Amino acid sequence: xxRHDTDVASLVFGLLFLxxxxxxxxxxxxxxxxxxxxxAAPVLLVSVGLAGLxxxxxxIRRDRDGVx
Amino acid sequence: xxxxxxxxxxxxLRDLRRSRSNRxxxxxxxxxxxxxxxxxxxxxxxxxxxxxxxxxxxxxxxLGWLLxxxxxxxxxxxxxxxxxxxxxxxxxxxxxxxxxxVLAALLAAGGMFGSGIGWLLMILTVVGAVLLLRRQDGDxxxxxxxxPSVDYPGFPGYxxxxxxxxxTDAEAWTRVExxxxxxxxxxxxxxxxxxxxTPDQPPTAERAGMPxxxxxxxxxxxxxxxxxVVPTADDSQRTSTGTGWPDGPGWPEGPDWGPxxxxxxxxxxxxxxxxxxxxxxxxGPLTLSAVVVALGILAINDATWASVPVSAYVxxxxxxxxxxxxxxxxxxxxxxxIGLGILLILALPLSMVADGLNLESAGSVTVRPQxxxxxxxxxxxxGAGSVVYDLTELExxxxxxxxxxxxxxxxxxxxxxxxxxxxxxxxxxxLGAVEAFQTRSGGPGTSRQIIDRGDDGAGGGxxxxxxDLGVGKVEVGR
Numbered sequence: 001x002x003r004h005d006t007d008v009a010s011l012v013f014g015l016l017f018l019x020x021x022x023x024x025x026x027x028x029x030x031x032x033x034x035x036x037x038x039x040a041a042p043v044l045l046v047s048v049g050l051a052g053l054x055x056x057x058x059x060i061r062r063d064r065d066g067v068x
Numbered sequence: 069x070x071x072x073x074x075x076x077x078x079x080x081l082r083d084l085r086r087s088r089s090n091r092x093x094x095x096x097x098x099x100x101x102x103x104x105x106x107x108x109x110x111x112x113x114x115x116x117x118x119x120x121x122x123x124x125x126x127x128x129x130x131l132g133w134l135l136x137x138x139x140x141x142x143x144x145x146x147x148x149x150x151x152x153x154x155x156x157x158x159x160x161x162x163x164x165x166x167x168x169x170v171l172a173a174l175l176a177a178g179g180m181f182g183s184g185i186g187w188l189l190m191i192l193t194v195v196g197a198v199l200l201l202r203r204q205d206g207d208x209x210x211x212x213x214x215x216p217s218v219d220y221p222g223f224p225g226y227x228x229x230x231x232x233x234x235x236t237d238a239e240a241w242t243r244v245e246x247x248x249x250x251x252x253x254x255x256x257x258x259x260x261x262x263x264x265x266t267p268d269q270p271p272t273a274e275r276a277g278m279p280x281x282x283x284x285x286x287x288x289x290x291x292x293x294x295x296x297v298v299p300t301a302d303d304s305q306r307t308s309t310g311t312g313w314p315d316g317p318g319w320p321e322g323p324d325w326g327p328x329x330x331x332x333x334x335x336x337x338x339x340x341x342x343x344x345x346x347x348x349x350x351x352g353p354l355t356l357s358a359v360v361v362a363l364g365i366l367a368i369n370d371a372t373w374a375s376v377p378v379s380a381y382v383x384x385x386x387x388x389x390x391x392x393x394x395x396x397x398x399x400x401x402x403x404x405x406i407g408l409g410i411l412l413i414l415a416l417p418l419s420m421v422a423d424g425l426n427l428e429s430a431g432s433v434t435v436r437p438q439x440x441x442x443x444x445x446x447x448x449x450x451g452a453g454s455v456v457y458d459l460t461e462l463e464x465x466x467x468x469x470x471x472x473x474x475x476x477x478x479x480x481x482x483x484x485x486x487x488x489x490x491x492x493x494x495x496x497x498x499l500g501a502v503e504a505f506q507t508r509s510g511g512p513g514t515s516r517q518i519i520d521r522g523d524d525g526a527g528g529g530x531x532x533x534x535x536d537l538g539v540g541k542v543e544v545g546r
Contacts, residue, residue: 003398010396010403017390017409024383024416028423055397 006059012052019044086132088139096132099139127415134407351400355392359385379419386412421538436461443470452478459485464529471532481535482543488528493518493544496536504544522546 023040026032032040087098090108097115101108118125137144362384370376389409396402433450436458437443443462455476462470464486474481485491494517495502501510504518522528535542 004401007397007401007403009406010393010401013406013409014390014393014395014397017386017393017413019390020413020416021383021387021390024379024386028377028379028383028420 005062006055008052008055008059011055012048015048015051016044019048084136085139085141086136093129094133095139096129096136099136100132127411127418131411349396349401351392351396351402352404354400355389355395355402355405358392359388362388377420377423379416379423382412382416382419386416432456434458438462440464440468440470443472445471447473447475450474450476450479450481454480455482457483459483459489459531462486462489462529464489464531466527466529468529469532470530471534473534473536475536476538476540478539479537480541480543481537482545483533483535485531485533485544485546486522486528487546488522488524489531490521490526490528491519491531491533491544493520494532494534495542495544497540497542498538500537500540500542502542504542505546518544 023032023037023044026040027037084103085099086095087102087108088095090098090102092098092112097111098108101111115125115129118128133145135144363381366376366381366384386409389405389412392402393405393409396405432454434456435444438461440462443459455474457472457474464470472483483493491505493502493504495504495514497510497514499512500514501508502514502516502518504516505520507516507518509516533544535544
C-alpha cells in the first residue's frame with residue numbers, strides 16, 4: 001500500500017466524525033449531561049481544528065523543502 | 069422490448085433530474101415521479117406521511133435535493149460541493165443514494181421497531197445498498213450494459229449488440245434476399261420502411277432495410293445503434309421522402325449519405341479524457357461495506373437479545389465513516405465519505421430524539437393506584453400521548469412516602485394528588501409548560517422544583533414526583 005501525502009480534509013473530517021461518535025455513548029448513558037456536552041463539543045472542535053492546522057503546516061513545510 | 073428490470077437501474081438513477089416545471093420545494097418529487105411515470109401528488113403524500121415517522125421523509129427529500137442534479141445541470145449539488153464534476157458523475161450519487169437509503173431505513177426502523185415492518189425495511193435496504201455498491205464497481209470497469217433486444221419484423225430477437233457488431237451483422241444480413249429490382253439486397257420484411265407514410269417505424273428498422281454493402285464489416289458500435297444519423301448539410305440535396313432515407317435509384321453508392329456515416333462513428337474514436345487514477349479508490353467501497361456489516365451485526369443483536377437504540381446505529385456508522393476518512397488521510401482516497409458523515413452527524417440528534425419516542429406506548433394512559441403498594445416503582449417511560457396519574461384514592465398516613473419517576477416524550481402529563489399530601493414536584497420540560505398548584509412557568513428548557521404541603525400544612529404523607537417531559541405540558545393539582 002502506497003502512502004500518499006497527508007490529505008488534510010480527510011484528516012479533519014475523520015477526526016471530527018470519530019470524536020462525535022465517541023461522544024455519543026457519553027451522552028446516551030448520561031455520563032456527560034448537557035453541561036458536559038457544552039464543554040466537550042468546543043474542545044472536540046478546537047482539537048480537530050488544531051490537528052488540521054498542524055497537518056497543513058506540515059504539508060506546507062514538506063512542499064517548501066521539496067522545492068528546494 | 070424485453071429488458072430485465074434491474075439492467076437499467078444505474079442508468080435510471082443517473083438520468084434522474086429534479087424537475088424545474090413541477091416543483092414545490094426543489095422539484096425532487098416532481099422529477100422522480102416524472103421518471104417513474106406516476107402522479108407527483110402520490111409521492112408528496114407518501115413523503116409527508118414518512119416525514120411524520122421520525123422525519124424519514126424530510127431526510128429522504130433532503131438527500132434527493134443534495135444528490136439529484138437539477139434538470140439542466142450535469143452534476144448534483146453534493147458532487148459540485150465536493151468538486152467531483154468531471155469524473156464518474158454517477159459515482160457519488162450512487163454511493164450517496166445507497167447511504168441515504170440505509171439512513172432513511174434506520175430512521176424508519178426507529179419509528180416502526182417491534183412491528184416487523186421496520187425489520188423488513190432494514191433488510192431490504194441493506195440488500196439494496198449492497199446491490200447498488202456492486203453495480204457501481206461494475207460501472208467503473210466498463211461492464212457492458214445489456215442491450216435492449218428489439219424484435220424486428222424480419223429478425224425476431226435481433227439484438228443490436230455492441231460487443232460483436234460484425235458477426236451479428238453477418239447473421240442479420242444472411243436473411244437479406246435480392247430485391248425484385250435487382251438491387252444488391254433488400255430485406256424482405258422491412259423494405260417498405262423506406263417509403264414515406266410509415267413514420268412509426270423505428271430508425272433502426274429503416275437501417276435494417278439498407279443493403280449489406282452499406283455497412284462495412286467492421287462497423288463500430290454506433291453504426292448499429294438505435295440513434296438515427298445526424299442530418300448533414302447535404303441533406304437538402306436529397307430527395308425528401310419524410311423518412312430521411314433516399315429511396316431513389318442509385319442510393320447504395322449515393323454520395324450524399326455516405327459521408328455522414330463517418331461523422332457518426334468517428335466520435336467514439338476520440339478517447340475520453342483519462343480519469344484521474346486516484347479518484348477511484350478501494351477505500352470508499354471498503355468503508356461503506358464495513359458500515360453495512362456493522363449495522364447488520366447491530367441489527368442481529370437488536371433482534372436477538374439486546375435492545376439497540378436507533379442512535380447507536382447512526383453513531384456506529386459515523387464512527388466507521390470517520391475511521392475510513394482517517395485511513396484516507398494517508399492511504400487511499402475517500403473524500404466522498406465527508407458528505408455522508410455530515411449527514412450522519414445531522415441524523416444523530418434526530419435519532420436520539422427517536423430513541424425517546426417509544427411509539428408503542430403512545431396513546432392515552434391513566435394510572436390510578438388504590439394503595440401505596442400499587443404505586444409503580446422505577447422509571448415509568450411513555451412516548452407520545454396523554455398520561456394521567458390519579459393518586460386521589462391513596463390513603464396516606466404521615467409516615468408514608470412515595471416517589472414516582474415519569475419520563476414522557478411528547479404530550480400532556482397530569483398528576484392528581486390527595487389533598488393533604490406534602491408534594492415535591494421536580495419538573496423538567498424540554499419545550500412547553502409546567503403548571504403545578506398555583507405556579508405556572510413555560511418556555512424552552514423549563515426546570516422547576518415546586519413544593520406544596522396541601523391544605524393541612526405538613527403531614528398527610530410525602531409524595532415526590534420526578535416528571536421529565538420532552539415536549540408538552542406538565543400539570544400537577546389536587
